[in-house]
Structures are given as C-alpha cells and as structure tokens.
Amino acid sequence: MIRVEDVRKSYGAFTALDGLTLNAAEGTVLGLLGPNGSGKTTTVKLLTTLLTPDSGDAWVAGHSVRKDPESVRRNLGLSGQYAAVDEKLTAFENLHMVGRLYGMNRRNATARAHELLADFRLTEVAGKRAGAFSGGMRRRLDLAGAVVARPKVVVLDEPTTGLDPRGRLDTWDVVAGLVSGGTTVLLTTQYLEEADRLADHIAVINHGSVIAEGTPTALKNRAGSGRVDVTVRDAADLQGATSVLTEATGGLAIPEVDHAALRVSVAAPGGHSVLVRVLAELDARSLAVTEASLRRPTLDDVFLQLTGGNTQPENHISKEGVPA
Ligand SMILES: Nc1ncnc2c1ncn2[C@@H]1O[C@H](COP(=O)(O)OP(=O)(O)O)[C@@H](O)[C@H]1O
Ligand SMILES: [Mg+2]
Structure with a gap:
C-alpha cells in the first residue's frame, strides 16, 4: 500500500534522503523511527507529493508520486508534524469544512463530522472553538480531519510530540482505532515506545536511510x-x-x-x-x-546499539548498522 524505492532527496548540497526504501502492506502500521533531522518529515512530504524525489520513486495505493500525484492525494490523509486546525472554528465546524472541501453535500458532511467526533471522543466539545483545546484534543481533531474522506493510507508525522502523557495515551487509542478499521498507516516518531506500541513493522532511519528494520520484537531481540x-x-x-x-x-x-x-x-x-x-x-x-x-531490552537499547549512542552526522553508520 506504501512503497518507497531508493529515493534520494537533497536540499542544496545537503542530502536528506540517501537511498531510502520502505514498504507497508495493506492494513498495517509502518513505524518510521528516527531522531530529529533523520529525514522523517522529508519522507512524509515525498509521500504526500509536497516534494518530488531527485531520484527513485514512491507509490501510494499503487500510484506513483511522480507520474500520478493526483491519485496519490486522493488516496491519502495527512496529519502533519504541527496540527492544522482552524482555531476560530468549533470542532464540528472544522470537520464539516473539511468534508465540504472534499465535495460532500451539507448533509453528508454533517453526518461524517458527527461520526468522527464520536470516534475521536470529541462529541462533548463539538461546539467549542478549537483555539481553546488542549494539545491532545487538537491532535485528535487534526487526525479526524485527515480521515474525513476515508483515505486508504494515512500519514501521521510525529503525532504525539509535545503532548502530555494523557494526550499521548489518547492519541495512541485513536490511532489503534484507525488501524483496526483497515487503514494503512505510516507513523513517524522519535519515541521507541510509541513505535513498539503501534507499529507492525519498524524501519529505523538515520541520515536519510534505513539502518535496521523488522517487527518490534525482532528489533528488540537484536539487543x-x-x-x-x-x-x-x-x-x-x-x-x-x-x-x-x-x-x-x-x-x-x-x-x-x-x-x-x-x-x-x-x-x-x-x-x-x-x-x-x-x-x-x-x-x-x-x-x-x-x-x-x-x-x-527496549527499542532504546536497539537504537543506541545501532547508532553507537551518537546521532551526530560525523558518526557514520553503514547499512548493516555497524559504525564505519
Ligand atoms: N527546506 C529545507 N532546506 C534545507 N534543509 C532542510 C530543509 N528541510 C529539512 N532540511 C534538513 O534535512 C534534514 C532532515 O529533515 P527532516 O526530514 O525535517 O527531519 P525529521 O523530520 O526527521 O526531523 C535535517 O537535517 C534538516 O535540517
Ligand atoms: Mg519532522
């Protein structure tokens, strides 16, 4: 459902993605785990067609981001690193507006908004302005907005960064709910615990390429x-x-x-x-x-082992995870 093949992307002289390859089967969660600056958001931007690869290609639900970006966008929902909700609108109005932007009539947009408010536990605050929401509520509203059009694939860029523990647990719950409905999810995170909890398959990235991958259990066994x-x-x-x-x-x-x-x-x-x-x-x-x-062992142990406890660029890590 998601495929990234040997993608390279540079910002000027700086290589952000260095031959990145990823795969996610339908109905699974792929966790993209890496420290700050490892290329997670750049990967998200490529999959959402906001950036074009310098070389290589990526496919969402079988559609190439290079050749058919419009079909990619039709099959994809995004919740970006910074929650995008309209603070002046209420929770209901935010979701209703998204439905209308997707071309739903008023009645369908209203029904869908109410359905999502319930799914994301926002019914009680449906009439409150998003500007007054806590970080966790704002993130849930943003996630609800990403799935209004029932996309096959949802991309979540660091959905719990900056949330308090309660907000993080609530967000994990709604992500788990999404997945049980059959949606394929790419989730980026810096939190090993989060990837362990939500992902079926984890790709550990550093400096724009995968340094280890497998199930959470397989990765922990490496430690x-x-x-x-x-x-x-x-x-x-x-x-x-x-x-x-x-x-x-x-x-x-x-x-x-x-x-x-x-x-x-x-x-x-x-x-x-x-x-x-x-x-x-x-x-x-x-x-x-x-x-x-x-x-x-936790995934933290795995990551420390793979990166030698150092994520600075000068500490080069080869594909096998062995410091060069
Ligand atoms: N627009 C840009 N111009 C120049 N460098 C960028 C730009 N966006 C990201 N970078 C650099 O690319 C690297 C990867 O960034 P990013 O994909 O945002 O990482 P992550 O989301 O994992 O923190 C970082 O070193 C970052 O500084
Ligand atoms: Mg990022």
Missing part, C-alpha cells in the same frame, strides 16, 4: 535476550561498576554508560545468572548501588 542495569550512588564508582559488568558477561558485551544518570547497562544473554554475579562482585568491591535490575 540480546536481556539487559542488566546498575545505578551507582557515587560518580567515582561508575568506572568500577563498568568493569564488573564487562567481566560478568565474559567480556562479550560492551556496557553503555550514562554518566548523567550514573547508570551502566549491558546485554546479558545469561539473564538472571549475570545479575547474581554482578551483585556479588559489586558487593565484594564495596561499590554502593542505588538500583540494579534485569529487564527485557
């Missing part, structure tokens, strides 16, 4: 079957704790050190036996610990 985290009380003990973790894994894994959080983390394929060894050794060396745990 090992478990992780051991240790937080020390004193910064002076960080080094000692790092060597304890290195030795506990037989030197097979290199711990990641978070100096600000006083935390060391390491892949622990041995699971709980590694944690037991770590605790005994920390104790033997009199290193004071405030927290120690064994946990399943």
